[in-house]
Amino acid sequence: MNKILKRMAAGILTGALCLTAFAGCGSTGSGSQGGSSADGETTGKKFVIGVAEAQANDEVTTRRAYFENFIAPTYNVEFIFSEVLKDDAAVKTFIENCIDSGADAIIDFKSNSSQMARLCEENGVVYTVQGIPDMAPDLMEGEFPLFSGWSGANNDHLADLFRNWLEENTSADGSEGFLVSTSLASQGNVQHIEVSRAILEGLQEKYGLTYEQPIEDLVYVSETTNVANDKGLLITLYPGSPNKDTWLPGISSLLQSGKYKMFLSSGQTYNQTATVVNEVEAAFGIDIKVASIAAFSTTLDTAFSTLDPNGNPSVDFVTVKPSSVLNASVFAATYNALNGVIDTACRDENGKPANFRFNMISISSPEELAKTKGWDDAEAGTWIAGKEFVDQMLVTTNPDVTAASINELMASVDVDSIAEMMG
Amino acid sequence: MSKWQDFRRKHVLLMNTLFTVAVPLTVWLVMELLDYSTTGLHTMNSMVDWTTLMRNLVSSFCFALGLNCNMALGRMDTSTGSQMFLACILGGNLALSLNLGGVGVLVFSMLLGMVAGAFVGFLFINLRILPMVLGLGISLVYECISFSANNQQGLNLFGKPGVGILSNRLFIIGITVLIMLVMTYLFQYSPFGYKRRAIQGNQKLANDAGINIYVNALLCYTAAGALVAVAGVFDTAYKSNLVPVLGMNSNSTVFSNMFPMAVGLWLAKKSNPVIGILAGSLSVQFLVLGLAKFTNIGMSDYMQTCIKYSVWLVFMIYRMNEDKIQLIKDKRARVALAKATRAQRAAVAA
Incomplete structure (x- = not known):
């Protein structure tokens, strides 16, 4: 009996293993x-x-x-x-x-x-x-x-979106400090490279900055790096993968320094950092604005409908592909x-x-998000590119x-x- | 016998407590000194750090305890990571759909974790495939199920009603104490625990003595499933969401939690496995939070990970050679004793 059971289970497991191996195909x-x-x-x-x-x-x-x-x-x-x-x-x-x-x-x-x-x-x-x-x-x-x-x-257009938002939401002198998550750009992730570049270009154009290093080099940094610039603005690049145990504590540690009021992410990380950002805001009584990449989804709806301790949506600006x-x-x-x-x-x-x-499309309020309802909705099958x-x-x-x-x-x-x- | 040895002998409980507390305290002290001298920040800089510590501590503690359920008996279950994903994604989403809040997420995930663990245990006792090999196979299957569940969205806790309780410090402390009490009873004082320790000593003798080693194994796998599910819920509360993985990536959770488990089991020699693993997890969390402060001076998370696992490597080297160090100490003691005896005899003879 045991032998039969053993053989049956071994067969099922072997089959499952084969199916799993080809699951991606x-x-x-x-x-x-x-x-x-x-x-x-x-x-x-x-x-x-x-x-x-x-x-x-x-x-x-x-x-x-x-x-x-x-x-x-x-x-x-x-x-x-x-x-x-x-x-x-x-x-x-x-x-x-x-x-x-x-x-x-x-x-x-x-x-x-x-x-x-x-x-x-x-x-x-x-x-x-x-x-x-x-x-x-x-x-x-x-x-x-x-x-x-x-x-x-369209990188120029993306930089425009960030620049326009920064224009309206940042101080004239850029004293609030900018934390830029470059995500996996250092490992060659194309989207993260493009968005990191767009953010740096947006900041450059907004404040008329001259970086000491070319943007092409900056987006590839693999260490936490303060971007040296002629106006002395605090722009910190934070690379890394949200899947690593040490990534989120690192973000938390930087935000707790109180030097950053802007958190700009090249990846779709607004959801993963939401709890940490909220806790820092509540503990230090500061308002950190969050800009990120996103896709139309219930996660994005939740992010815009969930208020942070300051009464703002937990994400302030997203560029949606x-x-x-x-x-x-x-x-x-x-x-x-x-x-x-x-x-x-x-x-x-x-x-x-x-x-x-x-x-890319920019969204900076729940009202703007509401207008996009039904766009690229997988469940309803309503596609922008029909x-x-x-x-x-x-x-x-x-x-x-x-x-x-x-x-x-x-x-x-x-x-x-x-x-x-x-x- | 010196006064110190005499004191140690008379105050065993105090000495054991000090030994258990000393390690996390030392790690905190070292990190505090390093953090403050290099970044000007404390390791525990604000209440945010305390909340993070507690949430990550209960997660790491439960996972390490879950691993220990089987590991101590020679069964390395590499599927615990995938059990965590499966239990949290299925159980968590079920609880959210029923509007049961954080407590519901925790309870449903635990139940699903028990089922997932019990199934692995059932397969193990019937097939007797090497636990590690079985774990790898099961990992792939469970990962696929959790990946395809909920439209590949995993579990998202951010902004969901009632889940804020999972970040409440009192709730976290309550859950930690509850788990400690239950697991201490189960491991140390229950019939299951006695049998488990008998099996741990010698499986064949335990079997010959009439202990049903198969039922015990099944219960161990079930308990492990429940514990890793709790770990997953608190980890998700911190990271806001749990993204499903494929290709045995869930194993990284298993291996990363072996560090606190290894430290915990070392500390357990002066306490018990539950307290030891809690202290071990606390030590590792102090290390992680302390290293995170170095981000302020430009250290990447890759470097932090590298340092973390280098410390583990050094610890394991020490553990592997602990007996040799003890041997040298014993030899020195013997030589000293011999010298003292010889001197004493010489004095008597003179």
Whole structure:
């Protein structure tokens, strides 16, 4: 009896172990599997696209829902999603697994690397990344005919958002002190690099600062660093991962010094730091303003509806990624490349891989948040980048599409235009 | 016998108490000196630090105690981290959906933790797979379940009604005392505890003596599940949310809590495992909070983590060589005694 039980349990566990090992490789449907399709065929076959993810948060959940529930059935594609990929080695393994599973393309939200592009190139697979070209010069300069380009936040626009908010919410002399969490920028996280840079540029423009070190170097610091500047403003960069035991006590310790009244985060950390910020505010009787990155979610609703000891929302300002717009652009670049128009729809005027930019949305009050209700709502399936929007980006529905026209469309997305689109 | 030795012999309880208290006190003192001399800040700088200390202490204490439930009997359960994630995410969200507040989150998480732990125990006693190997397999399964539960959102306690109690200092002290009392009774004075210690001494002899070692193992796993769930709830109260992980990342929680457990078991030789582990956890928390103050002079959290685990390494090296040090001490004592005896005899002969 025991032996039978043992064998049964061993079988179940072994099966569970195998399933777990491939848990990150779940796909949306059984659809047909095909070989490389970057040869220009538009046979109506189902393309298989691998999606490499770096995080597991609201944004990723929303993206998955967008790809699985909207893009996949609408455009007859199939997605293979990764689990959280910690480093380039994990991305490489994921891509190899996707290739073995017959993937036609890879959308990479983790790396921005010529190594991955080369791997895809060798296997005839289209490669698209989220990021900016500055972070991957070798990818920009190299010969990668199947690399369809980058999609990322419009950094200038993001810096404008931060600058405008800082303009209205900071003192004229900047004496309140700024604590900037650079999160995983030092480890090459593209989003954190972009936002850290935007914050530093925003502060630079607001106060007319000259930093002693270039911003490109500052965003990569791996130690807590006071940014030396000509006006002597206190700007402290705090890198690190919220997953580490020592990260949150470090934030708490810095805030308790009473030198910082502004906490600006390049990552989506407003939720993790909320308790610590509230406790410091209550204990020291100070008001710390919090600005962070966010995604439309119940977490964000809670943050704006929960008041701190000073009667303000626990987060004062967030820049929200219109997730579906980013996802639509990476999908469009990939899909157009798979449909054989990589040279027109995925290349800039110099023939280089295209650099697609989208604008972030800023929210600084519960009232503004209320206006965005229903935007990129995964449960309701209401997407900013709906069918009409995506159709304008795809060669199959808009044969005249070019990289420039996609970028024009993306640039037109702002709060007003979204409100109009969403009715 | 010297006066000091005589005093020690007569005041065993006092000496044992001093030994147990001395370690956390020394860690605090060292960190205080280092913090104040380098950053101008105290290790415990404000009430915020005290709240943080208490919340993290109860979390670390419960987790280390949970590990000790099985570790002392030679079973290293590497799935405790994933049990914590599973119990808190499922139990916590269930309690929140029923508007039961912080106490509900704690109770439901504990119940789910007991179920999760008991299931691992059930598998262990039936399959007899090496506990560590079984733990790794179970980790992957539990992680996947907690990752897919609640739409991958984990457990979010910030801004939820009634969860503020989890950061209330009196409540934390109350829970800590309650856990200490229950676990002291369970480990030291209950039939389960007697049997557990008999098994700890020699499993085969215990079995031959009629102790049901399987039931005992099942109870140990169940208790461990409940304890790590409590740890998870207080950890979430501090970090506002518990983000689910995959790929055996939950094991990092297990290994990071082995430090307080190791220190605690060392201290337990002069008290009992519950008090020892509490003192060990307190020592580690003083170290972590003290190191956090160095952030003000530019030390990154990576460096702090590096120092923390280097201290652990040094401690383990000491632990591994403690007998050698004792051997040298004993040898010196023997030599001294021999010399004294020889001198005494020589004096008598003269």
